[in-house]
Amino acid sequence: MTYQVLASIFGNSVQVKLIEFFLVNNEGLFQLTDIAKHLQISHSRVHDLIDQLVQKRLVFETRSQRNRLFELNNNHPITKQLKELFKVVRAYNLASES
Helix, strand or coil, X not given: CCCCCCHHHHCXXXXXXXXXXXXXXXXXXXXXHHHHHHHCCCHHHHHHHHHHHXXXXXXXXXXXXXXXXXEECCCCHHHHHXXXXXXXXXXHHHHHHC
């Protein structure tokens, strides 16, 4: 799946792709390696950016043995607004394609 909804507004940055990944996959825990593979971005780049999202509490981090697992903080006010924006922009983009 390509993540281009928010990129149509904010540009095609790695941070936007990462945020869109969590908005689309908003339930479940994800390993850093899986996120990097899914987005086709280097592990080290995802590592740097995801730490910023964890610091802002947009993404939660948990540990399972030696693995770091990440999930979207669905209760964060910014996350709620991003979800709404994502829906609106996706609907607009789909309508524009018709």
